[in-house]
Amino acid sequence: MNQTNWTWHYLMRSLILAGFAALLSYLIWTEKLGHYLAPKLHALSYVTLGILVILTIVSVRHVFTGNRAYECDCEEAHQLPRTRWGSLVIYSLFLLPILMGFFMPDKILGSAVAENRGVTLLGSDARKLAAVATETGQPEAASQPAGEQGGQAAPPQQANAQGMAETTTGEAQTNESQTAQQPAPPKATEQAASAEATAADTAPNAASQPSGANPSMSEDELKRYFSGGGFGDFYTDIAAAMYKQPVISLHDKIFLDGLTTLELYAKDFAGKQLETLGFVYREPGLGDKQFVVARFSVTCCTADASVFGILVESEDASKWAKDSWVKVRGKLELRQVDGYDMLVLKGAKIEPVKAPKDPYVYYSYEAADIQS
Structure with a gap:
């Protein structure tokens, strides 16, 4: 290969290496690298940039030094393109x-990608959305957490269970009435009296123990x-810190770990106020008054x-x-969907916001700053 072709090839290689180095520098300088890589890999990007700069310098040196013939016993395995x-x-x-x-232009991921990959809602998935939409489509059910909707008819499985429970209770009451008509043996009477006295003694202690979390508890008690x-x-630790907040702030640093905590302790956090931000996502099965902040x-x-x-x-979800x-603030309500607990945020206040500089969230796997 003549000197002109050799110089042209290494000039192109130098431009390509310099182009990749410039592109990586641009992403780092404009802080857009987070649109493509997680923060834990940014350090490797800096190392890559240094290697690209070194390779560019070596390639430019070949442009000026020219072709040097040498034998490497590679049988022309890495020769330059000939045509x-x-x-x-x-x-x-x-x-x-x-x-x-x-x-x-740089574009962050949105609903188009979410539709293909599905959405995880506090431990559930997008297949549950239609069931939630069906349940909350009833006006009375939509405004009450699960377990407080006394006026609703129970599902068939629950109705059967209630019927069986009533039948069993009736039989038990009949047996108790028959047994009560028979005189109890003296020893049995003494044992019953002793049991009643023991129950009376332990009742105050049981009443003094907390039956659930209370905001007035100290952090150690929580x-x-x-x-x-x-x-x-x-x-x-995350649950205790979140519970102490008058309004739970589900910010970027704690978003994923906070969602996991809400899933694990769903019943305890039902009724708490929560504030978070994200992009609006709609699944086809959702109602007009519903969306996912994702x-x-x-x-x-x-x-x-x-x-x-x-x-x-x-009420204004459709707009x-x-x-x-958006930034959403509201009250967490507990719903029962297919036998599991699911928290829903009743959006009392929704306002538009700009997308954060880093739109993605990450698991921390270490103690996070709940307050920031």
Whole structure:
């Protein structure tokens, strides 16, 4: 290969290496690297940038030093492209992503991707949304948490269970009345009196023990209470810190761990006020007064992104456009869907906000700052 062709090839390689280095520098400088990579990989990007700069310098040096013949016993396994079309195709494969990176606008993930990957709602998935929409479509049911809707007819399984319970109770009362007509043996009477006295003594102690979490508890008391769930110190600490807040702030640093905590202690957090932000996502099965305030979670890069969120119910839910970013504040209500507990946020206040600089959220796996 003559000197002119050699110089041209290494000039193209130098431009490609310099292009990748410039693109990576641009993403780092404009703080847009988070649109593609999780923060834990940013350090590797800095190392990659340093390597690209070194390779660019070496390639530029070859442009000025020219071709040097040497034997490497590789049987021409890494020779330069010999034809013009071959060179064009090979170098275009490297130039294309550089041009796309500079001239195509950055776009964060939204509803289009969420529809393909599904949404996780406090431990549930998008298949549950239709069931929730069906339940909350009734005016009375939509305004009351599960377990407080006394006026509703029970589902068939629950009705059967209630019927069996009533039958069993009736039989038990009949047996008790028959037994009461027979005189009790003296020893049995003494044992019954002793049991009643023991129950009377233990009743005050049982009444003095807290039956649930209370905002007036100290943080240590809340930690002891939540530790009874057996979910580990990490979620116990988060639950205690969140419960002490008058309005739970589900911000970026605690979003995923906070959702997990709400799932683990759903009954305890029912009735609490919560504030969070995310983009509006709508599943086809949802009603006009419902949407999901969602966030994308990224483990390594956006290729493995997953969608997490909270189902929001509001009278003016339909006015918020899909993929618009909103801040929602409201009350958490507990619903029963397919035999499991699910928290729904009754949106009392919804306002538009700008998308955060880093729109994605991440698991912390360590003690997080609940207040920030």
